[in-house]
Amino acid sequence: MESRLLDILVCPICKGRLQYDRQQAELTCNADRLAFPVRDGIPVMLESEARALDGERNTASQPQ
Numbered sequence: 080m081e082s083r084l085l086d087i088l089v090c091p092i093c094k095g096r097l098q099y100d101r102q103q104a105e106l107t108c109n110a111d112r113l114a115f116p117v118r119d120g121i122p123v124m125l126e127s128e129a130r131a132l133d134g135e136r137n138t139a140s141q142p143q
Contacts, residue, residue: 084122091115091124107132 090108
């Protein structure tokens with residue numbers, strides 16, 4: 080992932096800084112404890128696609 084892109088991307092929830100995890104191919108937000116996937120080099124910045132960093136999928140925004 081380009082460092083210029085990483086410099087301008089922020090968490091869509093808290094607008095905080097993101098860290099790129101190359102091995103997992105995801106952007107992580109430590110404040111919200113979420114990881115957003117990067118698919119084919121494109122960050123998927125949707126809360127519904129994020130996973131919780133504790134290992135469980137984020138279901139807060141999905142209807143039950």
